[in-house]
Amino acid sequence: MKKTMTFSVVAASVALALAAPVALAAKVPAGVQLDAKQELVRNNGSEAESLDPALAESVGANNIARDLFEGLTATDADGKVVPGVAESWKQTDATTWVFKLRKNAKWSDGTAVTADDFVYGIRRFLDPKTASPYATTYGIFLVNGQEVAEGKKPVTEVGVKAIDKYTLELKTPYPVAFMPELVSNTQLGPAPKAAIEKYGKDWTKPGKLVGNGAFMLKDWLVNSKLVIEKNQNYWDKANVQLTKVTYLPVEDGFADVKLFQSGENDWVYQLPPGTYEKYKAELPKDIRNAPMLGLRYYSFNVKDPLLKDVRVRKALSMVIDRDILSSKITADGQVPAYSAIVRGTAGADVTTYDWAKWPMAQRVAEAKKLLAAAGVQPGTKIKFTYNTSEYHKKMAIFAASEWKSKLGLNTDMENMEFKVLLKKRHDGDYQIARNGWVADYNDATSFLALIQCGNDQNDNGNCNPKADELIKQGNLSKDPAKRKQLLTQATKMIMDDYPMLPLLQYTVPRLVKSYVGGYSTKNPMDRYRNKDLYIIKH
């Protein structure tokens, strides 16, 4: 394989290797005066389920994990891959990546971060005994990763090796072009073996946790607050401005806003539904809203007697006016979506439908024709399932009214608790169900999981073997451009099966005090390390 490496891979790796180094965090623009007090309070949306990077699953827990730990790489405020513990990296052949670790990277207890710590961390992450919820999600990108997570092979078989103290080699089962981005996830980062073995399950508690991130754990009161302080042993501490950050676990959006208004919180995690326009007018300096790699959609159950006909699914998708949905119904800056891939995703282009550009009357006429051809009479009942929430209800009522007024279909709306919906969706016990997805890493495959044959994330039961073959070919391809073309083509083919009804691309409407510097609205993964933030004099 080594010898057949194409020029483009070499070029790409060289480009990556060149582009990689010299990234300084918290670059404070010239002329900006820093506040004497570099302290930030940011709401994290919910309590972290764990501070163990191998066990962190929720967005909130991973936000904290990226402050306490640092992987081989990291992403900056613009979502760009920057060096983490690794100062440079190279794809030495199609399935081998070599990372050179910086020699000055230290754990918070002062010991050096070495390649062995990464080997230990990755093996521990995949070990069935650790039971990480992400084990197979990321495990599939390493040789034997899946087998190790499934307990079929010993952890020593996984494709990670310490070449020497500061050189780490990762082997992938097929070319993984986005490896540098993938290893910014702290699940694939180092773990502090000594502390874990000394304290066992309690190693993530204040006073015991040893990390290698820009911050260290000071205090953690469940459902109250989690306080981190600047890590004086961090290799890049000169570029860390914040001295103390308090994460709040406030779930109630209105309570969150009140804390913001009273000055006890600098960062509203997410504005409550329907309040974006109001706060945009009231607090224009603090409002921030940017699209992220997330998709709101409805799943079609293709095994359902009514929906098994692709014409019915197509008709249902065609008549939903996404423009009105985004501008009038949700009214929070989200953009219409017509594909499983959203804007800003690497590795594939956003596909669309021809009819997306048609006038609505033409779309309705075509949809009616499709329904008639499929033998679906006006007055037919469809069942829509969603989890109880004002927001989802509002969208569902809009969808139902579109189906009613344009196609004459009657929708039964059934709401239920979130866990019950999840169970029904996973079991295929629904007709049309509300759904949503946020990418785990910035690559098309993170979204393609939703529509690939037999994938755990595929709730719709659809399988397009030809498209699946293209995805497989694309993933095996060593040429990023070729891969992109194949994945885009596959997406288009599957989307023509209408296994889902894409609605909107997520945005994160939030309030961040205008004096919080370093916040970028070009961060598609919505990942902000506190390392990149600073407080402007105010």
Add this chain to the structure above:
Amino acid sequence: MWSYAFRRVLMTIPTLLLVITVCYLMLHATPGGPFDSERKISAAVLANLQAKYHLDLPLWQQYLYYLKSLLQGDLGASFRYADWSVNDLVANALPVSLAIGGGSLLLSVFIGVGLGIIAALRQNSIVDYLVMLIGNLGSAFPSFIIGPVLIMIFAIWLKVSPAGGWNDFQISYMVLPMALLTFINISTIGRVMRGSLIEVLNSNFIRTAKAKGLPMSTIVFRHSLKPALMPVVSVLGPLAISSITSAVVTESVFSLPGLGKLIVNGAANRDYTLVLGLVVLVTVVAVVLNLLVDLAYALLDPKIRY
């Protein structure tokens, strides 16, 4: 009386066992499990997780396993808060709930009883109407409306109080939630006290006392208060439990790290052990409080003997 108390305590054991069993079965019968999430985990990962938490065993074995750890005082590991044991979580949340719930209950007993007495003595006067108006407002407006209004006024406009949160029993963080709970409790206690005192004041022995020419203060404080407190004591038990555990809304509005928050998150996340642990706790508290209420009857009413 002591043997009565002892028997009552012994009787809690079958009660507790029944509550645990029913709750256990209900939790496991609820659709969706602790590991269902938007991103479905693979079968292998699910198996790993179930093995880690002993959920791969047959239900009856899990049940026995739970009872065994419970006997050793171990409430198990939490699923939702994976780094913490249920014991840790309860130990952290209970003091918060006790401080807010217990403190507000104590306040509302004094204020509620006082207002009830005033209203009863000035029955159908403007004072009575005013007191009853406050009482009715407290029961009419739900806490999720009063709470945010209090925050709006005192935290955002006047800036004299934090808008929420908890800071190691610092009094400023406790004032608003306690005020809210007190306000709601006063309405119940005040109304019960008023009605009960009016009834007592109209009874024959009070008429006799009045005929004997006793001063009003003696009639009220020495002769009427004790019998009039009986119904108040009866509502105190349930009120105490609800102040501590159903403070779900208050805790959410004021972002407090109490038991209510744990119950809601535990139930929503199918955190079996956390919910069971809290149910055990609430059951024990309920049994103890009911016992105390019953014993208090004996102090208030000489006709009651155990």
